[in-house]
Amino acid sequence: MDNSGQEVSSFSIVSGKGGVGKTNLALNLGYALHKASHQVILMDCDLGLANLDVLLGLAPDKNLQDLLMGNASVEEIVVPIESPNFDFLPSASGVPELIDLDEDLQNSIFDKLKSVMDQYDFLLMDIGAGISKTVLRFASLSKERIVVISPEPTSLTDSYALIKVLSTEYNIRSFRIVVNQVESLEDGKMSFARLNSACKRFLNLELSYLGAVRTDPAVPTAVIRQVPLLKYAPSSKAGKDILALAVKLKRIREKQLEEHFSQENS
Incomplete structure (x- = not known):
């Protein structure tokens, strides 16, 4: 979903493997942006293995499967997390048919979502791990990609x-890289440098370093309590690191809007 003609800034949050804290990062980035007075919608794109609802302690009545099947409207599946305008689009769990959606069905989801997207500044898409066709297509639909390692x-x-x-x-x-679960911020830079070196050498591709999030005992505690880390322990090490990342996302959005404005007036 290229946002060149829209107000919403879309970021897909992806990872090569599971267990790197991608979903938790997506939730807390959304919370940080919301607390900075932005309108944010989180979309669980981990179709078939959805778990954003679990992190939030929510049990939505409807989800993206109902939207696809025509059993619910977009407005009916949007779940408020906090007012005003920090919302959530839930997916289904344990539905094998959703794991490998074809391109037409994915496009159908976004066509149906267009009616509400102009209400938001940020769309954060929590996408499944790996390189399945569904993961790749979702990642290609956003304006920006954050790869969590x-x-x-x-x-x-x-x-x-x-x-x-x-x-x-x-x-x-x-590609913008976040290194999660690091012992120090310096370790994050070193991990990024290794990945960036391989991409430059073999893909002729320069990655962008967004930042790192330190390992923090407050993170698993917040997960167990089913509340965002930035609500439970905003001054924790990991909380401060995520807030710094959110500031960078705001700058990326500002740059997008400037470019969009200059294109419209050129």
């Missing part, structure tokens, strides 16, 4: 594979 070698190799497929098959050249 951890310092583990398997995370680096799987993220490289994801970036390689998106760049070679979808001609995507812009």
Whole structure:
């Protein structure tokens, strides 16, 4: 969903492998942007294995499956997280048919969502891990891609594979990297440098470093309590790191709006 003609700034949040904290990061970035007075909608694009609702402690009556089947309108499936305008689009869990949606069905989802998107500044798409066709298509539909990695070698190799497929098959050249679960911010820079080096050497691709989030005991506690970390412990190490990332997302949006405005007036 290219936003060149829209107000909403879309970010797909992806990872090469599971277990790197991608969904938790998506939730807390949304919360941080909401607290900065932005209108934010979180979309659970991990079709078939949805878990954003679990992190939020919610049990939505309707989800994207109902929207696709024509059993519910967009307005009926949007779930408020906090007022005003911090909302959530839930997906289904345990529905194998949703895991590998074809292109027409994915486009159908976004066509149906257009009616509400102009209410928001940010669309954050929490996309499943790996390189399935559904993951790749969703990632290609957003204006920006945030690839979440951890310092583990398997995370680096799987993220490289994801970036390689998106760049070679979808001609995507812009990737912003967040290194999660690091012992220090310096470790984050080192992990990014290793991934960036491989992408420059083999893909002729320069990655963009968004930042790192430190390992923090407050994170699993917030997950168990089913509240966003930034609500439970905003001054924690990880909380401060996520707030710094949110500031960068705001700057990216400002730049997008400037470019859009200059194009309209050229």
